[in-house]
Amino acid sequence: MAPxxxxxxxxxxxxxxxxxxxxxxxxxxxxxxxxxYKGLLLPYPTANLxxxxxxxxxxxxxxxxxxxxxxxxxxxxxxxxxxxxxxxTFPSAMMASYYLLLQTYVLRLEAIMNSILLFFCGSELxxxxxxxxxxxxxxxx
Amino acid sequence: xxxxxxLVPSRFLTLLAHLVIVITLFWSxxxxxxxxxxxxxxxxxYEKQDNQLVAAxxxxxxxxxxxxxxxxxxxxxxxxxxxxxxxxxxxxxxxALSFFIFERWECTTYxxxxxxxxxxxxxxxxxLFIAVFGLKKKPF
Numbered sequence: 001m002a003p004x005x006x007x008x009x010x011x012x013x014x015x016x017x018x019x020x021x022x023x024x025x026x027x028x029x030x031x032x033x034x035x036x037y038k039g040l041l042l043p044y045p046t047a048n049l050x051x052x053x054x055x056x057x058x059x060x061x062x063x064x065x066x067x068x069x070x071x072x073x074x075x076x077x078x079x080x081x082x083x084x085x086x087x088x089t090f091p092s093a094m095m096a097s098y099y100l101l102l103q104t105y106v107l108r109l110e111a112i113m114n115s116i117l118l119f120f121c122g123s124e125l126x127x128x129x130x131x132x133x134x135x136x137x138x139x140x141x
Numbered sequence: 142x143x144x145x146x147x148l149v150p151s152r153f154l155t156l157l158a159h160l161v162i163v164i165t166l167f168w169s170x171x172x173x174x175x176x177x178x179x180x181x182x183x184x185x186x187y188e189k190q191d192n193q194l195v196a197a198x199x200x201x202x203x204x205x206x207x208x209x210x211x212x213x214x215x216x217x218x219x220x221x222x223x224x225x226x227x228x229x230x231x232x233x234x235x236x237a238l239s240f241f242i243f244e245r246w247e248c249t250t251y252x253x254x255x256x257x258x259x260x261x262x263x264x265x266x267x268x269l270f271i272a273v274f275g276l277k278k279k280p281f
Contacts, residue, residue: 012213015213018149018150019150019153022150022153022154023153023154023157026154108165108168108169109161109165112161112164112165113161116157116161
């Protein structure tokens with residue numbers, strides 16, 4: 001553990017987690033409405049629709065856990081929760097790229113919103129790596 | 142602080158909503174350009190209007206960069222006046238631009254939306270930048 005008086009938590013990372021949480025909430029609501037729109041207007045096979053909606057719920061779970069552990073790990077200066085958050089970044093980015101490229105119908109709106117999510121994932125991964133490095137380098141001293 | 146903290150995410154989300162609509166406009170600008178041309182137009186005329194609209198959209202993206210930089214660097218993140226101004230401007234920009242796309246407004250109307258809803262908050266943001274970094278004022 002790092003000494004108590006040293007603050008090693010990364011402020012940019014915390015800002016990113018905070019904004020990502022709000023952005024994800026908006027994204028989730030919007031995506032549900034988009035599925036409603038696509039289900040009503042386009043010839044959407046039921047199996048595909050169910051698959052996409054279930055994947056979206058799974059994505060919600062992954063993202064909530066990732067952001068929760070990320071914030072806790074960053075603020076409490078613990079490596080383990082931050083490591084879990086780093087590990088969960090990859091499935092989260094996979095899900096974003098699924099909705100960007102592989103789902104049945106990709107709207108332009110979805111393409112842009114998923115690219116923003118991928119951008120969030122990338123910058124958070126970078127900052128998490130840097131913060132993890134800071135935490136572990138302070139442990140040895 | 143509790144009242145301000147609600148402004149921070151709402152400002153970010155309205156900024157992103159405006160950004161998303163502007164990027165969508167890059168893809169679907171043909172009908173707007175046709176709306177401000179006569180019924181029979183030459184490819185040169187189309188090219189001229191297209192270049193103007195693309196220039197306006199690129200300028201908008203540049204102003205977004207200014208405003209997001211100010212927001213994320215903390216210059217104006219907790220400044221409630223700038224936040225409210227920015228929320229109002231970008232919210233009205235999002236509504237106006239969705240009308241712009243759906244109702245196929247003439248492409249010249251974009252400049253008005255640009256001036257009031259994109260340039261105006263960016264100018265106040267630049268003023269804050271100067272106040273914070275040039276005059277060493279406290280950011281909030």
